[in-house]
Amino acid sequence: MANLKLQGSIYHARLTVPKDVRDKFGNKAEMWRTTGTGNKRLAAIRGAEMVAAWKREVLSARNGVDVTEWTKSWAKQLRSSSVLPMDDDALPGYKSPSERELAELVMIDQLEDMVQDQRFTVPQAKDAFEVAIGQRAILADYKEDYMAQYRNHGIKTKAAYQAAVERFVNQFPDDHSVTPKALKAWVTSMVDEEELAAKTVTRMMNQARSFWAYLVDHEIVADAPNTAAFAQMKVPKTAKKQESVIPFSADEVVSILRSPVAVEDPQLTLLITIAMYTGARIEELAMLKRSDLDFKLEVINFRGTKTKAAVRTVPMHPVLIPILSGIKGEDPYVIDGLNTDGRGERGKALGKRFGRLKTTMGFIPRRQVFHSIRATVATQFEQAHVGEGVAADIVGHEKKTMTYGLYSGGSSLEQKRDAVHKLKYPPLVPL
Structure with missing residues (x-):
């Protein structure tokens, strides 16, 4: 591995810092970190994680930190990381970490550094961590993929569906916020506060159900208990009926x-x-x-x-x-x-x-x-x-x-x- 160097008996990961962003890294020409092992195979795996994290830092330094993209990148890497021990030949009494465990440690280090540098706030870092490790799903991240299935539908239909999904993700930023009580309150507010017609509220609920089913099918969110909560959503009796159109003579x-x-x-x-x-x-x-x-x-x-x-x-x-x-x-x-x-x-x-x-x-x-x-x-x-x-x-x-x-x-x-x-x-x- 080109980004790996043996110093004494321990391998170190390294990356040359591009000249255009060195001022954001303390004018360092190179970043170094010990892999903590003299096993070259294990060091190569750990080093690859470290270098990947550094490269993301370089990209963020150039373009500014996009919390959503940063989180998506880590979530993808964690999902593809093995949970099995990396070294089957470890010494007795030593439990070799998995790729996933090492990746999480590197991610946490990077989050701490970015909070320290005030590029992430503490709440942003907490949210990013939970999303990346799969504890929470940011629903707005999936609305465009969901809408792609309607690409062959008419303009008006797509616009109506898009508006309904946007309304839902604006109300519920992540899957943890979607609860039976919150769903009921959402529907009630559309009727009592916004005074939307029953037909309009029904369309909003149907798209919310469809979007949630998509998230479940793609294993982005858990099935229970929210699917049952969606099934129980009803338009309040206080909703006004949509008046029919009268033809002109x-x-x-x-x-x-x-x-x-x-x-x-x-x-x-x-x-x-x-x-x-x-x-x-x-x-x-x-x-x-x-x-x-x-x-x-x-x-x-x-x-x-x-x-x-x-x-x-x-x-x-x-x-x-x-x-x-x-x-x-x-x-x-x-x-x-x-x-x-x-x-x-x-x-x-x-x-x-x-x-x-x-x-x-x-x-x-x-x-x-x-x-x-x-x-x-x-x-x-x-x-x-x-x-x-x-x-x-x-x-x-x-x-x-x-x-x-x-x-x-x-x-x-x-x-x-x-x-x-x-x-x-x-x-x-x-x-």
Whole structure:
């Protein structure tokens, strides 16, 4: 081992300190420490642990100490270390330490040094030690790995799951804090203090259960007793019920389009116009690209942002064809000029503008929203006797029945075109 040197009868570990960080190590050119043995094989194992720890100190000196990364690194090393004695040929009466025991000793020495140098606080050092040896798991460290399983889900679904998991790990920093009493208090606070609707609280609880099951499956946390505590979580009876969305009438949709605010806002006008002839969700419309428009077949290919059913082909209503074909400019999106937020969404600003507009026009708060246009389309389909399966294929709803949902290949383009042509509104421009 290059980092090992025999002095007298005892081997010593050593590491050359890089010049750029020597001032943080007392201007030492080299770090030395005895391995405490003259057995070269045993010294090589002990020396490797010491050198690894020194290298982490060098990295920390260059970049500052990242407690999370430092702890992850040690936790990984401890998990891979053998618990068996390293030297089977030890002298009588001498118990050879294991790789794991030596690694823990080196880690403790390093923690003490960093506390002494004020690079770790005492609580940080205590937490880091417990996490590294597997006594505690920092839940936030695993949320990104957990969310990776949803990479093929729609944008809205991923965003909802991400928000739920972040809420959970913010409330419960480690596995020890997840207790039956704390879980009950968490759910109660969402209902009584935040006044979240029962449906929202249920979604939070379901994601918490799913995240915990992931941690159990990957042996990050213990199964009992918390799995049972999750199973017993219930939405308090005091939780308010989420009020259902009320559809706009066809006249109301057009009145919004004719309003001075919408007339002066081409992005909002285009959003509403496409929605009223497709039933599409706001984020689906915001993410719609010009390459998704097929004027040869006269269809719109929605890529979906929520479920697999949201990926669909919708025929263009005759009113939409001249509007969509007349879009100019270099922006790849149908509704141009929108910013993409940190979650990859483009429709929030438009949604807020629509919300302010319909509120000033006196529509019912929380019940008449942009999604109400989607309900308008569904209502028109039902009143025109369009089959539920055809309507679901157009608006991007999952089919609940076994026959249509599992076995059917879906509605034909002609069936959908016939249904779309049944959507009727007053003239967009007053006669």
